[in-house]
Amino acid sequence: MWKSLPRVLSLVVRGFALTLAVLATIVVIRTATFPSYQTSxxxxxxxxxxxIPADQERLSRFTSAIQFRTVSYERGVGTPQELARFTQFIRESFPTIHGSPLVRRDVVGNYSLLYRVDGSDASLKPYMLASHLDVVPITQEANWEAPPFSGQLKDGYIYGRGTIDAKHSLMGCLEAVEFILSRGHRPKRTLYLAFGHDEETSGHFGAKVIGEMLAQRGEKIEFILDEGTPVGEGLVPGVSKQVALVSVAEKGFLQLHLTVNEEGGHASMPRSESAIGILSKAISKLEDSPHPNMFKMFGTGPETRMLEYVATEMTLPYRMLTSNLWLFSPLVGWVYSKKPQTNAFARTTTALTRFNAGVKDNVISPEATAVIDHRIHPSSSVEEVIEFDRKVINDPRVKFNVINNMEPSPTSPYGKDSPTYMLLQKTIQQIYPDALVTPTFMVANTDTRHYWSLSSAIYRFNPYVMTPSDLPRFHGLNERISVQNYERVMNFYYHLIVNMDEPLEIKRHGHEDEL
Known part of the structure; x- marks a missing residue:
């Protein structure tokens, strides 16, 4: 037996070396031959x-739109007078739209706007472009480089709340339709424009009512495009080009209220465990046991495709990894888990947002409560998240109560087998010819939650360039958009409307999605 051991070890080593050689060969071949998903x-x-140039007249309309303080503070609490003034401004600013016999305008929920532009071919399903009228409140106004509701033009940028969230898309859509109708062109396919007035507080009185109205009319929408992820510059590691991130899904959310009730008393006679201690241990378990990493689970969802669709344009080390996620997905998942921004794409996240207990320094609190905020990965569900938390905590003394929840959105079709996605990609690359287009998903939520029943193809995309330094401006200080970016926004929507006159059909590009 001992005499044969060296031979056995030699065979094992040779087998291991052969396996490594085969794997290395596969990795090299796939890296060299991995298909491109881009078009030209x-x-x-x-x-x-x-x-459509960003001339003085169009810029004036946009900067004026920024000056309306259409702030949403909380559900049902906003700025109705400003919303009324803004909708009247829109009516007066786009005379061709509002005077056209092709256009029907509905005011929904008092302030939201729904336009229908009748196409020439009634047999085609309509599509919808969405945005919203409202903005988030201002903080630290004194620290803004320009007054937050001024729409001031400074160094090639337009400053103000709403410039990137999301009056740029609202006004860009209207400018595109105004331009098309003023040229005497009638779109072939019917178009809806949906502008909610309370998106920043979940759209309960705006988009929700719009969705219900369209459902009652029996409308089925070919595809819907709303605000979403941008054209990123420097946002994707290993890629020097701009990357247009098209969100084909949104995370869901779950807010859990955790409660522990135990006997309280005087601090001089403590029990071995307290409500605070029990709940603290439960919270610690949740933070120490994150939800599954979807990259490590060999997923084939948007979080994986997001990398594969730009793999051919990555530097060699990144290209090798992303061309071979069948082998390296655990490694990529581990890397993604190291930063909050990328970890949010890899899994369902867990955030402790509130912890309350105690009434006096020398009194043992009989109750401790906490709130956990989960953002649910599109591959998971509310029920799965709750069950996961229960198993991790594994303590019946911790009581669960659901405060609020929403399932992740359905994942819309993408890739070469989706005509709507490919048309959207074509439009993006007409405006950003050097950009790469890739599917992803949003970690936040939009008004599209109220439109799920209307269409199976819902996309979320902002047609402007955003760099890492711009990210804090979103809902933050010094929100702004460059004049060039706003010009691109108008032309993006124009080309999208024109492209929708073309037949929607599957076009092959000489590669396969099944890798």
Whole structure:
């Protein structure tokens, strides 16, 4: 037996070396031959006869829109007078739209707006472009570089609350439709414009009512495009080009109220465990036991495709990893888990947002409560998250109560087999010819939650460039958009509307999605 051991070890080593050689060969071949998912449509140019310039008149309309203080504070609490003034401004600013026999305008929930632009072919399903009228409140106004409701033009940027969330898309849509109708063009496919007035507080009185109205009319929408992820510059590691991130899904959310009730008393006679201690241990368990990493689970959802769709444009080390996620997904998942921004794409997240207990320094509190905020990965569900938490805590003394919840959105079709996604990709690359387009999902939520029953193809995308330094401006200080970006926004929506005159059909590009 001992005499044969060296031979056995030699065979094991040879087998291991052979396995490594085979794996290395596969990795090299896949890295070298991995398909590209990008296209090269004709570029939108400044010299095109149908290019929409950001001239003084259009800029004036946009900067005026920023000056309306259409703030949503909490559900049902906003700025009704400002909303009324803003909707009247819109009516007066776009005379062609509001005077066209092709356009029907409905005021929904007192302030939200729904436009229907009738197409020439009634047999085609309509599509919908969405945005919202309201903005979030201002903080630290004294620290803004320009007054937050001024719409001030400074160094090539327009400053003000709403410039990137989301009056740029609202006004960009309207400018595009105004331009098209003023040229005497009637779209082939019917178009809806949906502008809610309380998106920042969940859209309960705006988009929700719009969705219900369209459902009552029996409308089925070909696809819906709302605000969402941007054209990122420097946001994707290993990629030097701009990356247009198209969200095909949204995370869900779950807010849990945890309670422990135990006997209290005087601090001089403590029991071995207290309500505070029991709940603290439970919270510690949750923070020490994160939900499963979807990259490590060999997922094939948007979090994986997001990398694969740009793999061919990555630097070599990144390209090798992303071209071979069948092998390296655990490693990529581990890397993603190290930063909060990327960890949010890898799993359902857990955040302790409140912890309350105690009434006096020398009194043992009989009760301790906490609130946990989960953002649920599209591959999971509310029920799965609750069950996971119960198993991790494993203590019947900790009582669960659901405060609020929403399931993750359905995942919309994407890739070469989705005509709507490919049309959206074409439009993006007409405006950003050097950008890569890739699917992803949003970690936040939009008004599209109220439109799930209307369409199976819902996308969330902002057609402007955002760099890492711009991220804090979103809902933060010095929100702004460049004049060039706003010009691109208008032309993006124009080209999207024009492209929707084309037949929606599957077009092959010589590669396969099944890798």
């Amino acid at each position: 449509p004709p570029e939108c140019k400044l010299t095109d006869p149908d290019f």
